[in-house]
Amino acid sequence: MGIAKLIVTILVLGGLSVLSLSCSPEQDAAPVSENEVAAIQRGDLTIDITAVGNLALSLKENLAFEIPGTVEEVLVEEGETVDEGQVLVKLDTSEWDKQLDALKNQVTAAERQETAAERSLLTKQRDLIQAEINLKNTEIALEKTDTTYSLSDFKVAEADVGEAEENLKVTLVKWTKYGEGTPGYAAFQEVVVQAQTRLDTAEAKLETMLSGFDSDSVAIKKLQVEINQGKLEDAKKAIEDAQITIDDAQEDVKNAQQELDEALEVSPEILSPFSGFITKVNVDGGDEVKKGTVAVELADPAKFEADVLVNEMDIFQVRLSGEAIVQIDAMQGITLPAQVTHISPSATIQSGVVNYKVRVEIRSLAPVVREGLGSRPEATPDIVSGEFPARLQQAVDEGRMTQEQAEEFMKRIQSGEGPSRADRASGRGSGETPPEGEQRRAPPTPPQDFHLREGLTVTVSIIVNERKDALLVPNSAITTRGSTTSVQVLSADGTVEGREIETGISDFQYTEVTGGLSEGEEVVTSQRSPSSESSTGGGRIRIPFFGGGGR
Missing domain, CATH: 1.10.287 (Helix Hairpins)
Structure with missing residues (x-):
């Protein structure tokens, strides 16, 4: 019994010492080690809404006969690539x-x-x-x-x-x-x-x-x-x-x-209106056809779109022509620029969950390669216990992704296949050399025969807010009590002082600082998991590509 009391006493004293460091802006603290300190730097911050969908060809066209007659020759097969203006099917022209x-x-x-x-x-x-x-x-x-x-x-x-x-x-x-x-x-x-x-x-x-x-x-x-x-x-x-x-x-x-x-x-021949590939052939030589009979189906291999579900809490942040990013699940690290082209006015309700279908179209097949994580120590959500951050769990509950997809997504984040946190904090471009001592994972490169396929699973991130060249503070350095937000600033003499700050938007790692801190100042970070009194955005954990409004 005496040992138990001793242990409890030690734990209570330890808790009080932590509170005195992180929650008292008026009291200076003892010097901290370097690995508990982060510098206030400038970088870009993006808030997005993310869901999972499947690629679909966005430009398909059914090519039909303009006149009735007898099919003389079919010049293409399914899967064949054709050029614009190429003859695909011919009719017997004697009667014509x-x-x-x-x-x-x-x-x-x-x-x-x-x-x-x-x-x-x-x-x-x-x-x-x-x-x-x-x-x-x-x-x-x-x-x-x-x-x-x-x-x-x-x-x-x-x-x-x-x-x-x-x-x-x-x-x-x-x-x-x-x-x-x-x-x-x-x-x-x-x-x-x-x-x-x-x-x-x-x-x-x-x-x-x-x-x-x-x-x-x-x-x-x-x-x-x-x-x-x-x-x-x-x-x-x-x-x-x-x-x-x-x-x-x-x-x-x-x-x-x-x-x-x-x-x-009109013509007895069917010509390809654009370059693409044949997805279906419906006629054979010798067939008698009527005017309007569909002979072949043509698709543009460079035009893709994806439909995703966005919940009712986020749908008002989505705008037509808004920017989006599409990540190909089968080609990790490769993302494509996209744009919102349609927002369904009617809801899809399943098990009481209200979602709206949003369609995004890929604007270019030139992949954007996202770099891996740097070596700077940063807190990442722990999924060993099987628990997910709130936003990610919400996406699973609303049917926007499966449990397996969520686990795979978190593994990517922890293995460094998400956006470069160090680069986002520092504002560096992808081609710049990292500071001495910081390691960088070699970016993945697309294969030479890179081609999208209809049906591929994709993760769509719809960007709803972003800041360029903003002052960023790690979320682990922020303490929130009621309406007051503060950090522990490391002074030149090695002591810390509590300071209230003003904040803007935030993601799962960083928060925009709009007042109270200057670039280059250092703040004390915490390695413990975020709690109700030390969190980002009122207790919400931000996951890369799983945005939802900032503060």
């Missing part, structure tokens, strides 16, 4: 050639009808001119029948006679209504005399105008004028009919030419 000849003959016939209609119109126009000439000649001949009076004078004289005759009739009717010897009878008798005198005068004038001329000749001339007027109207109507015939002929030519053009635009 006959149809083209018939359409050409139809255009020629329509053009001939149009020409004939135009000639007919010219003839009708000449007939109209002749009718106008004939009418004018007959009118002149009628006027020349009397050298003194014109045709209009005759018409006026004839009208005067007719009006006088009508006036006399009306007067006689009124006169007969009065009895003989009455005042009215005597008065209207005078009116009747005047009406008779008016008629005699008009008839005398007309007779004078007609005297010395052949009345039959005048009548003939009038009849000729009327006939030529009718011919003129007929000529005008004929021109209208001829113009309608031309319009119809022109429409026939247009329709016939359009049918021929459409026929010439």
Whole structure:
């Protein structure tokens, strides 16, 4: 019992000494060893959302026949690589050639009808001119029948006679209504005399105008004028009919030419619209096919995409055209640049877990080689106990990756096949030499015959936030109490002092410092596992490629 109490006393005293070092910003601590100190350096920090998916060819095209017919020859096989414009399948063209000849003959016939209609119109126009000439000649001949009076004078004289005759009739009717010897009878008798005198005068004038001329000749001339007027109207109507015939002929030519053009635009051959490879062949030589029958399926081997699931807590951070990175699981260390091309508006719900499908498309097949870990001591999550960091466990629970994939991912991180932490902290490029004493793993290189395959498992990291050339502090150096964040800063004399700092975003290793520290200052780090009071981002452990918002 005494030994047990002694052990408890030692443990309590040890715990109090640790708390006095890490949690009291006002008290200086004893000097610390070099392997517990990290310098504040500049580097790039990236926050991403990661899920697992499978590659799919993003550019596939079903190539179909544009006309019906008989397959004459299939020139490709499944898996064969083809060039843009290469002939893939041919139809027997004998029947097609006959149809083209018939359409050409139809255009020629329509053009001939149009020409004939135009000639007919010219003839009708000449007939109209002749009718106008004939009418004018007959009118002149009628006027020349009397050298003194014109045709209009005759018409006026004839009208005067007719009006006088009508006036006399009306007067006689009124006169007969009065009895003989009455005042009215005597008065209207005078009116009747005047009406008779008016008629005699008009008839005398007309007779004078007609005297010395052949009345039959005048009548003939009038009849000729009327006939030529009718011919003129007929000529005008004929021109209208001829113009309608031309319009119809022109429409026939247009329709016939359009049918021929459409026929010439299609082809009995199927050509490759782009360079790629054949994924499927659906026809054989001798097959009878209809218009629209799919003959082959073509895919572009340089166009790939992947669908992944993003949970409801992270989906609002994803943006169309946002940057992403695709890591090929079968080719460790090799990643490809990608871009978000689609975000599903509807959710996929399984076992109460809400996810949204996000599609990313690979922008280039030029691989980005990520370097391994440097030798600088850094805390990595321990999975010996079978436990995963919160974000990684969340991805497993939501079905975005399997338990086996999560374990494999953690093995990569611990074996140094993730992003270079030292380089990210220091801001070094991949081609720069590390400081003296720091080891660097040789980066993996893609094989010379590097080709993607549909169905390959990939890890997709959708970048939602990043900082360039930011001040970075290791998460193991940060202590969080409530809303206060602090670190233990190593002074020049070897002692430490507590200091409150302001922070920005963080990943599973580093946190952005926005105030309270300067580049080159050294802070005390802790090798113990993060707890609720010494963690990053409010207790969340960040895993490479498993981002989710920063602070």
